[in-house]
Amino acid sequence: MSGATDRLWLDALTDILARSHLFQPGELAEAVDAAVAPLGIRTTIHLVDEEQRTLRTVPQEGRPASEPIPLDVTLPGRVFCLVQTLPLSDGAGWWVPMVDGTDRLGVVEFAFPGGVDTDDEVTRQRCETMAGLIGHLITVAAPKGDFLFQVRRARPMSNSAELLTQMLPPLTSSCARLTISAILEPRYDVGGDGYDYAVDGPLARMTVFDAVGHGLRAGLALTVAMIAIRAARRAGHGLYDQARAADAALLEQFDDARFVTAVLTELNLDTGMLRYINAGHPAPLLLRGARLVRELPAGHRMPLGLDDPGVQVGEEMLEPGDRLLLYSDGVTEARDAHGEMFGTERLINHAERHAASALPAPETLRRLAHAVTAHHDGPAVDDATLLLAEWSPRAVRRTLP
Amino acid sequence: MNAGTGQTWQSSTTVSEGTAVVALFGELDITGAARLREILHNAIDQHSRVEVELGQVRFVDSTVLSTFVNAHRHATAAHVGFTVSNPVGHVRRVLTMTRILPMLEGRDTR
Numbered sequence: 001m002s003g004a005t006d007r008l009w010l011d012a013l014t015d016i017l018a019r020s021h022l023f024q025p026g027e028l029a030e031a032v033d034a035a036v037a038p039l040g041i042r043t044t045i046h047l048v049d050e051e052q053r054t055l056r057t058v059p060q061e062g063r064p065a066s067e068p069i070p071l072d073v074t075l076p077g078r079v080f081c082l083v084q085t086l087p088l089s090d091g092a093g094w095w096v097p098m099v100d101g102t103d104r105l106g107v108v109e110f111a112f113p114g115g116v117d118t119d120d121e122v123t124r125q126r127c128e129t130m131a132g133l134i135g136h137l138i139t140v141a142a143p144k145g146d147f148l149f150q151v152r153r154a155r156p157m158s159n160s161a162e163l164l165t166q167m168l169p170p171l172t173s174s175c176a177r178l179t180i181s182a183i184l185e186p187r188y189d190v191g192g193d194g195y196d197y198a199v200d201g202p203l204a205r206m207t208v209f210d211a212v213g214h215g216l217r218a219g220l221a222l223t224v225a226m227i228a229i230r231a232a233r234r235a236g237h238g239l240y241d242q243a244r245a246a247d248a249a250l251l252e253q254f255d256d257a258r259f260v261t262a263v264l265t266e267l268n269l270d271t272g273m274l275r276y277i278n279a280g281h282p283a284p285l286l287l288r289g290a291r292l293v294r295e296l297p298a299g300h301r302m303p304l305g306l307d308d309p310g311v312q313v314g315e316e317m318l319e320p321g322d323r324l325l326l327y328s329d330g331v332t333e334a335r336d337a338h339g340e341m342f343g344t345e346r347l348i349n350h351a352e353r354h355a356a357s358a359l360p361a362p363e364t365l366r367r368l369a370h371a372v373t374a375h376h377d378g379p380a381v382d383d384a385t386l387l388l389a390e391w392s393p394r395a396v397r398r399t400l401p
Numbered sequence: 402m403n404a405g406t407g408q409t410w411q412s413s414t415t416v417s418e419g420t421a422v423v424a425l426f427g428e429l430d431i432t433g434a435a436r437l438r439e440i441l442h443n444a445i446d447q448h449s450r451v452e453v454e455l456g457q458v459r460f461v462d463s464t465v466l467s468t469f470v471n472a473h474r475h476a477t478a479a480h481v482g483f484t485v486s487n488p489v490g491h492v493r494r495v496l497t498m499t500r501i502l503p504m505l506e507g508r509d510t511r
Contacts, residue, residue, distance in 0.1 A: 210463070212464055212466070212467045213431060213463070213464050213467070256471055257467045257468075257471035259467060280501070281498070282498065301500060302499065302504070303501075308500070329463075382462070
């Protein structure tokens with residue numbers, strides 16, 4: 001690559017960054033496209049829909065509207081799922097995964113109408129850097145307006161799902177030693193299920209929740225439990241006190257025995273010591289290699305909100321490479337047309353199979369969640385949540401472009 | 402005998418010597434929670450002991466568990482005994498998993 005071309009890339013990056021302060025969400029795609037035009041590149045940004053089934057193109061002035069691109073059978077879908085750059089089918093450019101950190105947002109299409117050598121690694125890496133910048137900018141620009149939320153949605157969201165959208169941390173987050181990924185269904189109508197995590201220094205704190213009932217009432221109970229735990233955590237309190245803070249907050253807000261089941265965990269990445277409390281929730285699954293080691297049996301207490309002071313925090317020593325899978329009962333109790341539940345055994349089978357195929361953690365969960373949805377038959381869907389933590393640098397690398 | 406309404410479940414209440422036995426049948430979820438609450442609270446308000454017979458219940462969701470806990474609180478405040486008995490299958494599993502069963506069976510010594 002010549003110095004002149006390098007200079008054009010620098011100009012493009014500088015131009016986008018300089019203009020980003022004032023971007024409206026709807027201006028971003030065109031600004032990026034204009035900034036890379038001197039390089040002979042046309043960019044198109046595709047965002048994954050909320051249910052992670054299709055890529056939806058961010059509209060640009062003067063471009064024809066396009067249909068959603070299914071993830072399961074297409075080249076750009078494969079790029080998204082595996083977080084891996086691939087050449088366009090005509091060989092004149094690349095599909096590049098777009099992440100914020102390691103949270104999968106979509107893919108960016110870099111087309112070189114004048115042709116490009118797709119073996120040119122430097123140019124490919126430049127495109128990946130640009131896609132990374134676009135991912136950050138989308139995350140920053142999105143809350144300024146509704147446009148990018150609307151692009152990602154195939155239909156309107158319920159009030160409770162809208163609330164959750166504001167409450168939850170990104171679906172996927174990695175640090176050098178750990179990948180955490182989560183998924184929620186039904187994404188447009190989720191009520192009382194949720195997850196939270198925080199990784200600081202050696203401590204990874206991960207929680208999944210399931211509040212009684214459906215709709216916004218369940219979403220409010222979930223919110224009360226989640227923010228009480230967050231506040232206690234940020235005040236430096238441990239697992240036991242976090243759970244007691246949620247008890248107190250729920251009892252203060254609700255007088256109808258409205259409870260929230262949850263698993264609160266704290267993994268020490270230096271030692272592998274996992275400490276956990278299981279407040280009336282399905283037991284976490286521990287996978288080693290591609291095999292289930294055990295369902296973690298300790299740390300039991302009644303659900304959050306039922307004021308249970310008598311709990312012993314469970315402890316389990318993890319080995320490097322271990323996977324921890326937290327889930328809500330909406331996963332295992334999803335029933336098919338004959339009333340048969342998805343069941344813990346089927347969940348374990350799927351988890352073991354995906355562990356063997358070495359997919360990125362968010363892709364493992366996407367496929368697991370869709371298997372549950374496919375099993376389910378009928379309208380009254382219970383919320384289903386999955387959270388997968390992989391304590392492995394190799395698993396972390398799989399989440400990087 | 403009072404027949405409860407609802408497509409997926411029924412109830413019947415029998416009384417002897419001050420104890421009301423509320424027998425439930427079928428699958429109970431959020432759609433029946435309000436009706437169940439009314440049945441249980443009525444029984445608690447009228448009798449000195451209430452026993453909920455669960456042997457014929459095949460499914461309960463978390464709103465039903467919450468309704469049981471709420472009835473237990475209501476009964477305790479009114480000094481009325483309130484217990485559930487004979488949960489089987491899925492119902493026993495969720496009551497056990499949530500650690501609510503000892504309280505509802507009157508075995509909770511805390």
